[in-house]
Amino acid sequence: xxDPHLNDLLEFLRFPSxxxxxxxxxxxxxxxxxxxxxxxxxxLEAKICETGGHPAVIAxxxxxxxxxxxxxxxxxxxxxxxxxxxWKSPPFEPEIRDGRIFARGATDNKxxxxxxxxxxxxxxxxGETPPVNVTFLVEGEEETGSEHLEAFLExxxxxxxxxxIVISDTGMAAHAHPTLTYALRGIAALECVLTGPSQxxxxxxxxxxxxxxxxxxxxxxxxxxxxxxxxxxxxxxxxVQPLADWERQAxxxxxxxxEQLRQLTGVPALAGEPGYSSIERIxxxxxxxxxxxxxxxxxxxxxxxxxxxxxxxxxMRLVPQxxxxxxxxLVGDHLKAHCPDTVRIQITGGHCGEAYFMDPNHPDGLAARxxxxxxxxxxxxxxxxxxxxxxxxxxKNILGADSLLLALASPDCCAHSPNENFPIENFHTGIRLHQxxxxxxxxxQELPL
Amino acid sequence: xxDPHLNDLLEFLRFPSxxxxxxxxxxxxxxxxxxxxxxxxxxLEAKICETGGHPAVIAxxxxxxxxxxxxxxxxxxxxxxxxxxxWKSPPFEPEIRDGRIFARGATDNKxxxxxxxxxxxxxxxxGETPPVNVTFLVEGEEETGSEHLEAFLExxxxxxxxxxIVISDTGMAAHAHPTLTYALRGIAALECVLTGPSQxxxxxxxxxxxxxxxxxxxxxxxxxxxxxxxxxxxxxxxxVQPLADWERQAxxxxxxxxEQLRQLTGVPALAGEPGYSSIERIxxxxxxxxxxxxxxxxxxxxxxxxxxxxxxxxxMRLVPQxxxxxxxxLVGDHLKAHCPDTVRIQITGGHCGEAYFMDPNHPDGLAARxxxxxxxxxxxxxxxxxxxxxxxxxxKNILGADSLLLALASPDCCAHSPNENFPIENFHTGIRLHQxxxxxxxxxQELPL
Numbered sequence: 073x074x075d076p077h078l079n080d081l082l083e084f085l086r087f088p089s090x091x092x093x094x095x096x097x098x099x100x101x102x103x104x105x106x107x108x109x110x111x112x113x114x115x116l117e118a119k120i121c122e123t124g125g126h127p128a129v130i131a132x133x134x135x136x137x138x139x140x141x142x143x144x145x146x147x148x149x150x151x152x153x154x155x156x157x158x159w160k161s162p163p164f165e166p167e168i169r170d171g172r173i174f175a176r177g178a179t180d181n182k183x184x185x186x187x188x189x190x191x192x193x194x195x196x197x198x199g200e201t202p203p204v205n206v207t208f209l210v211e212g213e214e215e216t217g218s219e220h221l222e223a224f225l226e227x228x229x230x231x232x233x234x235x236x237i238v239i240s241d242t243g244m245a246a247h248a249h250p251t252l253t254y255a256l257r258g259i260a261a262l263e264c265v266l267t268g269p270s271q272x273x274x275x276x277x278x279x280x281x282x283x284x285x286x287x288x289x290x291x292x293x294x295x296x297x298x299x300x301x302x303x304x305x306x307x308x309x310x311x312v313q314p315l316a317d318w319e320r321q322a323x324x325x326x327x328x329x330x331e332q333l334r335q336l337t338g339v340p341a342l343a344g345e346p347g348y349s350s351i352e353r354i355x356x357x358x359x360x361x362x363x364x365x366x367x368x369x370x371x372x373x374x375x376x377x378x379x380x381x382x383x384x385x386x387x388m389r390l391v392p393q394x395x396x397x398x399x400x401x402l403v404g405d406h407l408k409a410h411c412p413d414t415v416r417i418q419i420t421g422g423h424c425g426e427a428y429f430m431d432p433n434h435p436d437g438l439a440a441r442x443x444x445x446x447x448x449x450x451x452x453x454x455x456x457x458x459x460x461x462x463x464x465x466x467x468k469n470i471l472g473a474d475s476l477l478l479a480l481a482s483p484d485c486c487a488h489s490p491n492e493n494f495p496i497e498n499f500h501t502g503i504r505l506h507q508x509x510x511x512x513x514x515x516x517q518e519l520p521l
Numbered sequence: 522x523x524d525p526h527l528n529d530l531l532e533f534l535r536f537p538s539x540x541x542x543x544x545x546x547x548x549x550x551x552x553x554x555x556x557x558x559x560x561x562x563x564x565l566e567a568k569i570c571e572t573g574g575h576p577a578v579i580a581x582x583x584x585x586x587x588x589x590x591x592x593x594x595x596x597x598x599x600x601x602x603x604x605x606x607x608w609k610s611p612p613f614e615p616e617i618r619d620g621r622i623f624a625r626g627a628t629d630n631k632x633x634x635x636x637x638x639x640x641x642x643x644x645x646x647x648g649e650t651p652p653v654n655v656t657f658l659v660e661g662e663e664e665t666g667s668e669h670l671e672a673f674l675e676x677x678x679x680x681x682x683x684x685x686i687v688i689s690d691t692g693m694a695a696h697a698h699p700t701l702t703y704a705l706r707g708i709a710a711l712e713c714v715l716t717g718p719s720q721x722x723x724x725x726x727x728x729x730x731x732x733x734x735x736x737x738x739x740x741x742x743x744x745x746x747x748x749x750x751x752x753x754x755x756x757x758x759x760x761v762q763p764l765a766d767w768e769r770q771a772x773x774x775x776x777x778x779x780e781q782l783r784q785l786t787g788v789p790a791l792a793g794e795p796g797y798s799s800i801e802r803i804x805x806x807x808x809x810x811x812x813x814x815x816x817x818x819x820x821x822x823x824x825x826x827x828x829x830x831x832x833x834x835x836x837m838r839l840v841p842q843x844x845x846x847x848x849x850x851l852v853g854d855h856l857k858a859h860c861p862d863t864v865r866i867q868i869t870g871g872h873c874g875e876a877y878f879m880d881p882n883h884p885d886g887l888a889a890r891x892x893x894x895x896x897x898x899x900x901x902x903x904x905x906x907x908x909x910x911x912x913x914x915x916x917k918n919i920l921g922a923d924s925l926l927l928a929l930a931s932p933d934c935c936a937h938s939p940n941e942n943f944p945i946e947n948f949h950t951g952i953r954l955h956q957x958x959x960x961x962x963x964x965x966q967e968l969p970l
Binding site: 257259261263268269270271273274275276277278279280281282283284286287289290291292293294296297301333337338339340341342343344345350351353354357359361362363364365366367368369370371373374375376377378379382384385387389412413414415416422423457458459460 | 706708710712717718719720722723724725726727728729730731732733735736738739740741742743745746750782786787788789790791792793794799800802803806808810811812813814815816817818819820822823824825826827828831833834836838861862863864865871872906907908909
């Protein structure tokens with residue numbers, strides 16, 4: 073092995089840093105220690121910080137108050153590797169096959185964050201001064217919901233102060249296709265439980281004389297959308313902004329066809345809100361989804377009960393300007409208004425998170441796009457993701473900085489799945505991207521807003 | 522204990538004849554042997570018959586070809602007694618409290634069938650010739666679905682030939698209130714499964730672009746009824762006969778108020794098909810009930826999946842003239858017609874059973890009513906039960922005879938539950954009822970049809 077960068081990645085991947093499994097607590101500390109030493113070795117100040125959970129690592133370049141500061145965020149913890157029998161090579165013994173490194177964490181997120189670290193290493197090894205101040209924050213609890221991150225940001229607000237944040241933890245629109253994710257949907261969760269009889273009733277002995285909570289629940293869920301698939305809750309779309317022309321063009325230009333999406337999901341045909349493409353429906357339009365539905369007998373065959381209760385677990389995916397608390401109120405009110413008084417209804421609000429939007433035409437967005445174009449050799453795609461990345465909103469709220477989401481993951485990287493992998497090409501591209509984006513962000517402050 | 526009848530019942534109740542628990546197989550044989558000996562003791566021919574499962578006991582009076590033959594059906598097997606900790610006295614150590622015998626099987630069905638046996642014993646002990654030929658059939662598999670009964674009836678068709686059947690295994694409309702159950706609803710079961718994506722999807726990453734099977738299922742279930750609670754499946758009511766005036770009067774006269782029914786079920790308010798009372802909705806009108814509904818995440822809290830499939834388990838309760846196979850076809854066709862082509866639908870038909878109706882104005886019905894009036898001292902209620910008793914249809918199909926369902930169970934007998942009990946008063950009433958109904962059925966053949 074003559075590539076020292078690749079050697080570093082192989083070492084990093086050998087730590088079984090599974091944050092959710094307590095048996096790996098000492099591996100977490102060992103992995104954090106390794107990162108700190110890597111930072112020291114390339115010439116940064118670095119320290120391990122207690123968080124209340126798994127430690128985080130912070131590193132800094134020498135601070136120049138005349139320069140902007142960029143925070144690079146990543147995480148060294150990984151998903152559990154199970155089911156082990158589905159891995160072609162052991163998850164913590166990285167193996168290179170067909171130009172890809174196979175290991176748990178290869179893409180998510182060790183390969184991506186290490187590319188940034190080594191990118192900085194190259195700058196310093198050349199004896200250059202970085203074009204911006206850089207702070208690295210590498211945490212160990214991302215895969216378990218970054219439980220202690222918010223408090224940590226609060227207590228390290230000054231040390232982590234920055235102008236903009238760079239995160240490589242998203243996916244490219246297609247393999248080797250530069251992609252800037254500029255928006256994420258928010259979320260609001262709600263559970264609705266209908267209760268009728270005081271216990272399960274015999275559906276013969278009582279059926280016909282009482283409202284069946286399962287039937288009532290189904291009828292209630294059926295009021296959430298109109299026949300065309302549009303959300304039918306009054307006020308639901310009130311705060312939603314129309315898509316700008318450039319956004320529709322960007323969505324249209326993404327290298328993902330409707331047929332590819334259909335094959336990826338396995339559905340007989342795609343479907344959704346009229347007037348929007350599937351990409352727009354996923355990234356730019358709010359939804360109401362049933363995540364779970366239940367009531368009565370769940371086993372094999374028949375049991376002639378009239379269930380005492382039934383439930384629906386809903387999540388609303390939100391777009392910018394939609395306030396999660398307002399949406400929860402609207403959905404709850406709608407359900408209550410449509411519920412017959414022959415059953416009792418209970419609504420419980422769950423977790424909420426705001427949508428995120430970072431204008432890719434803002435100078436920092438333009439800087440990121442120039443960097444992506446330089447490194448990949450073609451115009452980057454601008455993508456809105458349908459999922460939520462809560463830390464991005466947390467950063468915005470506490471540090472007041474936007475995040476540039478620069479994808480280094482390929483669509484077939486198998487993050488969270490067996491045989492997770494990272495193309496060596498993406499790793500080297502990431503090392504170059506780090507240097508390019510710092511350079512462009514350094515320029516951005518000189519450009520007029 | 523000076524009451525020999527009560528002594529017999531206590532002995533009978535001490536057998537833990539739980540048909541579904543294989544550990545009790547020898548108790549089943551011992552119990553059947555006890556019944557045979559009881560029959561021999563009162564002066565009948567009797568034998569234990571193999572059925573392929575638990576044995577049945579058949580007994581006969583001396584046959585007189587000039588007389589009609591009445592088959593008395595009952596069962597000696599009982600429900601499991603669990604949960605044992607909820608019994609005030611052990612389930613197989615019968616205890617008398619407040620004029621009731623507490624034991625598993627006290628009402629269902631040992632107390633009721635033994636009343637018939639001892640009623641015959643009294644006739645023979647007085648040296649009388651029974652007014653009709655009587656055959657007793659006491660089986661041991663009623664609580665497990667009478668699995669071998671149909672084949673047994675087929676192979677004993679001649680020996681069990683009869684003009685009419687008497688069964689005491691139903692409930693009185695109110696305590697000490699004579700009740701003839703003259704109709705039972707039929708049943709048709711169906712499962713509907715909707716499948717969309719090839720696996721559970723992330724509801725953020727894909728939500729909005731594919732039909733959610735749980736949402737689609739809810740919308741499908743919502744098409745089964747109209748806003749007023751009437752079944753909305755085309756053709757569903759086609760074969761349903763209007764209720765005769767005497768039936769509506771009989772339903773109205775039942776000693777059960779709407780408020781009592783509401784309290785019994787525990788619902789905030791009763792509800793059902795417009796134009797009918799709750800009693801009519803239960804006994805005389807067909808229904809479509811959801812017995813089970815499921816899809817996606819069933820655990821605590823939130824999991825943001827877009828489920829790959831969702832199911833509904835339905836049973837239709839049917840009234841006379843509704844053909845179960847036709848109804849299954851109608852419901853299946855309706856579901857398929859309303860299912861969007863963006864999900865796949867699979868319909869599986871389950872068990873079926875026809876509704877039962879025995880005109881209580883038929884001479885045998887009138888005979889039963891006279892007997893009930895004589896013994897209880899007031900006009901009997903005529904009741905349609907909402908549940909199904911499949912053996913009644915089996916008897917009708919194989920032996921060609923109708924069943925008179927003469928209730929001896931009180932509404933608070935706790936059949937199938939802890940602290941099952943049988944009022945001693947009902948037991949003695951049953952002994953007298955047996956004699957009265959044989960006398961009246963003996964007369965019935967002399968009356969013009």
